[in-house]
Amino acid sequence: MTTQPYRLAEGGIVDRERPLTFSFNGRRLTGFAGDTLASALLANGVHLVGRSFKYHRPRGILTAGTEEPNALVQLETGNRSTPNLKATRVELYDGLVATSVNCWPGVSFDASALIDTAHRMVPAGFYYKTFMWPRGGWHVYEKLIRRMAGMGRAPEGPDPDRYDRVNAHCEVLVVGAGPAGLAAARAAGRSGVRVILADEQPRPGGMLLNVADTKGEPGADWVGDTLSELRSMPNVRVLTRTTVTGYFDHNFLVAVERVTDHLGPDAPAHLPRQRLWRIRAARVVLATGALERPLTFANNDRPGVMLAAAARAYVNAFAALPGRRAVVCTNDDSAYDAALDLHRNGVEIAAIADLRTDPARPAAQAAAAGLNILYGHAVVDTGGRRRVRSAHVAGIGSDGFLKGPVRALQCDLVLMSGGWSPAVHLFSQSGGRLRYDDALGAFLPDRARQRVQCAGAVNGAADTASCILQGQDAGSGDLPAAASAAVAEAGSHWPIPARNRSGEFRRFVDFQNDVTTADIALAVAEGYQSVEHLKRYTTLGMGTEQGKTGNVPGIAVLAGSLGAPLPAVGTTTFRPPYDPVTFGAIAGRDVGPLADPVRETPMHAWHVKAGAVFEDVGQWKRPFYYPLAGETKRDAVVRECLAVRNAVGLMDATTLGKIVVSGRGAVAFLNRVYTNAWDDLEVGRCRYGLMLGEDGMVLDDGVTARLATNQFLMTTTTGNASRVLAWLEEWLQTEWPDLDVYLTSVTEQFATVALAGPKARAVLSGLTSDIDVTTGAFPFMSWRSGHVAGFPARVFRISYSGELAYEISVPAAHGLNLWAALSRQGEDHGITPFGTEAMHVLRAEKGYLMVGQETDGTVTPIDLGMQWILKKRKDYIGRRSLARSAMLDPMRKRLVGLRTEDPDLVLPEGAQILPTAPYGPPETMVGHVTSSYWSGVLRRSVALALVKGGRDRETTTVHVPLDGRTARAEICDPRFYDPDGARLRG
Amino acid sequence: MLLIACPWCGQRDESEFTCGGEAHIQRPPDPDALSDPEWADYLFMRANPKGRHRERWCHTHGCGRWFNVERHTVTHDVLSVYRMGEAPPDDRDGDPS
Incomplete structure (x- = not known):
């Protein structure tokens, strides 16, 4: 066991039977169980523990608690490493590893300390003054400043x-x-x-x-x-x-x-x-x-200058002596108790300089103990570099200036108490x-x-x-x-006069941010007179310490500079947190897979086994595409699309939002929330609906089926399901409580499979005996109930691909078996599972809108060329907004198709569209690409875009600037494939 | 974190609720009768008082019901809570803070 030269033989709460070894800046030291890192360092005589933030001045341990501004350490290494912990709060354990922050290459020789000698270059507000020239130079300076300041380092890997x-x-x-x-x-x-x-x-x-x-x-x-x-x-x-x-x-x-x-x-x-x-x-x-509070005398920041009560805590609680010979400077009574406790434990008290000439409660005990008390005196400067070596004591006159000679007292500890x-x-x-x-x-x-x-x-x-x-x-x-x-x-003598008014001295108010009394005076001279402005300009009271020690001294100096009473200056606002909080504590268990719920469909296991690549849609995991061995994404998507166009494909559509709308007011309700009319929809039929916000912008779309006279099944887009339900509930509860309507989310209750392609009917007919799938009996946009593969099912003849298609819904528990049965049944027809990417391509080939892709909250049905769905003779949410003149402006961005001149070029989505070849900024931009894919069936790229003037510009050529070149494209009908819809109705 | 007394479920943390903004703004019965500025006023303009404010809140992660809250925007005191369709408590004079 190494010796701890400043440890008392007895007393304190430390357990001398349990020595602990630790490392500080690479030095192996020993402390005891019960120590803080700070008390263990003091017991070993280590005072130089860090460098200050701005001037890189040597700093020691100022306090014994949460308010510590100086003794910040980086604790441990690797991903468990934590920066900027206060040594006064870190409890010692065996094997602890700590290093100082704010110094390079080391705390004893810090290269950046050169700044200290050039401190006139970095006055208050230097961030705003010094680095403003030349224009753009900040980018260079910032990196250098960050390296020199920056406190500790955050670990780079995940928190273990x-x-x-x-x-x-x-x-x-x-x-x-x-x-x-x-x-x-x-x-x-x-x-x-x-x-x-x-x-x-x-x-x-x-x-x-x-x-x-x-x-x-x-x-x-x-x-x-x-x-x-x-x-x-x-x-x-x-x-x-x-x-x-x-x-x-x-x-x-x-x-x-x-x-x-x-x-x-x-x-x-x-x-x-x-x-x-x-x-x-x-x-x-x-x-x-x-x-x-500290006192503001010149060079009050040297290692070995400490708050009086902190020294008292180290001696009494930790049995660690912060020094052998102390000078005390105080403007209140409590420092006397500290001096006596130190004195009793063998610390020589060279002098107690009390700023008060006539303290209300004279320090009788201290006098009785023979301590040298100097009333009306103060420490006015200190000497030493990496450790305080002397304190300069002088009388302070009633005029606030020095009175009498300045005496230098040798010491290794200066205690201060500013109340x-x-x-x-x-x-x-x-x-x-x-x-x-x-x-x-x-x-x-x-x-x-x-x-x-x-x-x-x-x-x-x-x-x-x-x-x-x-x-x-x-x-x-x-x-x-x-x-x-x-x-x-307390509360007087802010600041304490310096021994030489023209000489080199700095009196620190905020130790952590290196804010001096001169910085405050300068800020006031420059017009920063509000305490909140002063804080931002000088950084007084910022950082991890948040002005716990320096707040009132700083306000007092400000009040002095302004010649205003202290309460008139007031405090800055106290905001949480009182003490820094780790991100880990805030995040708790909400990390990794628990950060957000994951929703999987009943068929998920099948998709995984089939090697699907998944896409996150809201919280859902949806198959994106199913690559075969050696296939690229594009290969797989083309294969899946061609299967749907030429044979049959199946897609997991379970995630679409499903809401049952029931009650005697259901029809009236749908008439209000959708833009089209629902009175004439027969039971057994389906209809596409578009939902707007009251501002007339497209909110969502989907197909709604009439299940019974007063019951409908509404579908929503996957990502909008809960938002649409909340939206409808809000209208029902707050605006139309008289409507007899009930909404029930059944998204998770049913599994849905989309069966699409010219062979879809053949596959379905082999699996059902009680549903007549012939076109006459089961036309497009209708639904039937019965059994599919032996499971009770609702079958909807609707299509998002433009092909003959059915969506089959069964109770969720049967989803996987239905999927498997359809796969087996379709084998002879070349049935192919397809993912969301193929679905996107298929619908884009048809010019169908996708909410969230073609719409972004600024797009109306008129912009999308969907006037046909807007009923004139009824009111619905958003209708009045569409009647505003600006909505009818033909120069609004409207939906068009884009045919690139180079058929192999797939434009990036989001690319800007120019009316002419680029001529240099600022360009005139007339629109942007919203969807863009390679179409296997058309053997060329297809793109949808929102362009000013819309289809009035058809056949004109526009320019799309890309990285280093410009593509040309022609505006066209967005329906690239089967524009008349013959395939879908077949 | 406010403590809000849902009229159906009792006192719950603010994180269970969604604020729906100013209450008692009725959708005009005949929107066509409104001029564009009048419609814009209904659609976009909301009071932002310093003091008492009547708001709609929804117990999103609870019963799912909308109701009204009278809240003081400076002190965040919840002054009263009443159900949809109920009349707001009588206007009281003065600042409760």
């Missing part, structure tokens, strides 16, 4: 881990398990209601975990007792390692539980890595605590208003908009006793008692 999602409901959700949260959960739990207590730390206790001397107040024992009472209540759920990241409407909160992150790659396989909790709470108690900011993030997200409290120097929760109460430090309570009291009140549903004491009398 599993994530889960839980929906939970409770009467009381308590966020934060410090003294206030524990007391709130206990009070609520005792009332018997369902309680969830969520805390982001591995152990409940909050600040009490970091306190050595509780001065007679409740401490670790109280935490233990409260927790065991909570654990004994069946109605209370305690979630640790769980960060509530978002507070949304109607008391809906989202939390992320890190289930196995602390176990590393060896976590048990049955557990998810993280769990996303979606919690609906009747009442919420926010006991989110407060975050300590505390209540963690009002979730309260603010919930819609609550904040108010600025002058005495506390902080924004506090004010008026709530939802059922939420705040308790403890987030509410301004300073000592453990008042935190517990507030928690008890809030947990019981009472209004929390007023805070008994102020958090601090």
Whole structure:
């Protein structure tokens, strides 16, 4: 075991019996179970942990929690690697591998740190200034900037881990398990209601975990007792390692539980890595605590400069010394407690520089301990490079300038405390208003908009006793008692004057984004005076940290620059998430094959066995084509098309939407939703219908059969089935509730096979004895019921291929057997299964429209040349819109056929159509290709297009620009094959 | 995530519902009697108030029924829920926020 030179011999929560080995930037180090990565690094004397985002300055560990802006690491390697994790939050496990982000080639020598010496070139808003010349140069600069900035790296392969999602409901959700949260959960739990207590730390206790001397107040024992009472209540759920990241409407909160992150790659396989909790709470108690603020003195960002309470936590909770000789700078009381705890553990306190000349509560204990307290003093600069080596201390006059000499004190640790900011993030997200409290120097929760109460430090309570009291009140549903004491009398001295006003110094407000007091002053001088503008211009408060430490100092500096009171400046909006959330947790199980449901027809197994290539149509898997050995897609499609044209083919049409429309109002309903009339359709007959939106644009089409006087079977396109059903329901329920009509989706109840081709009748007649299939008895656009292959069936004589065709529907359970029976029966006739691509080619050869291909929500029936289907004497959805003059403009894009001059050329769908040969941009474009295929039966390409002027332009030549050349084509009748429809009626 | 009380199923998450926009816009009984601008007004123009708003919602992933919701567009408070065909609750003055 390697030694840990800065580890105390006893104390803390670390388990010295369980040493853990880990690697940081390639160095093998040792820590103990219970450590965070940050505490283990400090125990090993490692302070330089990263480089800053913009200037690549050496940075150390600033905090001990979620608010850490500097110590970001890339954890693990390969596809499990996670970027930008806070070392202060990563729990140590054996074999952990972490590297710093933002540095190349390494953290000790970072080539980009040259920027630091040239920092005048990258002032606030440099993105918007420096890289604007020459025009177009941004493309070059961007790549360089991304490489230098960019934080960590995302893994490139799929995430090997599993994530889960839980929906939970409770009467009381308590966020934060410090003294206030524990007391709130206990009070609520005792009332018997369902309680969830969520805390982001591995152990409940909050600040009490970091306190050595509780001065007679409740401490670790109280935490233990409260927790065991909570654990004994069946109605209370305690979630640790769980960060509530978002507070949304109607008391809906989202939390992320890190289930196995602390176990590393060896976590048990049955557990998810993280769990996303979606919690609906009747009442919420926010006991989110407060975050300590840094002070803005020159070079306040060197490794070894740390928040006072963080140092206290490292010493007390982790038994890790952050240094041997410390200088403290503070403007509030809490830093004295930290100084005393460090002092007791052997850290020499060189001086405590208190910005206040006359603190309300003099630090008697510190004085009694013999600590050197300098009132009205501050740290005004620091020395050192990769680690702080000295602190320069001077008196601050009432005019805000330096008073007296500047003394350099040797040290390896500088503690700072700029007071505390209540963690009002979730309260603010919930819609609550904040108010600025002058005495506390902080924004506090004010008026709530939802059922939420705040308790403890987030509410301004300073000592453990008042935190517990507030928690008890809030947990019981009472209004929390007023805070008994102020958090601090902070809020002054932003920024702290520098020792040499003309010299080189930078005072950092936002450590993560390298925003200094000078950046804020510059932004104000340039007119960015609103706090929201300042944020975007300087990037203050962005990134993973979101201004947790620097928010109030930044606002204070802004207020100072503007000469305005701080509350008048206000805060930027707090938005979720409070802490970064992994995409894995958001996606949960909805990944891979579970991302979207997959729908398969009853015949699917047959298609798979036949080697079909599948196409996704909505959620359905449809056979695209059935290639034989050695066949290309084009070969297979031509073969399938020719089989339908010359013999017989069969296609799985199960996926078409099927809706039964029944009731006494069914006819009236169809008359309103379709453009044509339905009164005269006899039982046993079918009719094609076109459905429009109220804007007159084509929505869907399909064939509807009259099953009985008051019952119809409507079909829709595959992809539109649920949308059409919802559309019809909406009209029925909201506009025509008086109509006696019921809609029932039966898409999945029936399997449907399309049998198409001149031999279709021969095949069908061999399989049915109770349906007369002769043309006279069973004409085109009619349907019959009976048995096919022994199964009860409805047979519809309808066609989308232009050939003699039947669609046979049987109960879904018989689908596979029907398909097999038809295949066997058709063998002698050369029956061939065909897929959706052949269907598309066959219908395009006939000039039939395909919804979604020829239509895109801007195409009317008139554009499609389908005036014949628009009934003049009745009202229907969309009719009034078609009467608008613009709809009748002959120069609208209308459906035409296109014959390419080169018959072998298949135009790409979507290609633009020009009236003349291209002459250079901007071209005049008159239309585009909507469908385009190779036609085996015509031995040439066929294409459909929407072109301005439509068929009035027939026989004119248009130009289609392609990659590197231009094709010529002639506008023609879109019915390329059998234009009179003789084959279909035969 | 709103909590919406479907008049048929009770309180459910917003993700079960579809919002159908402004309520109480009746399809003109005789569209031919309308001028083009009047028709366009029916077809496209919708209120976008800051405050109380009556909307149609459908419990798409539940009972499938359409109903009306009176919602405050600033606070997202659901002020009332009533069935299709029912009269909206009386207009109340003032801003409930």
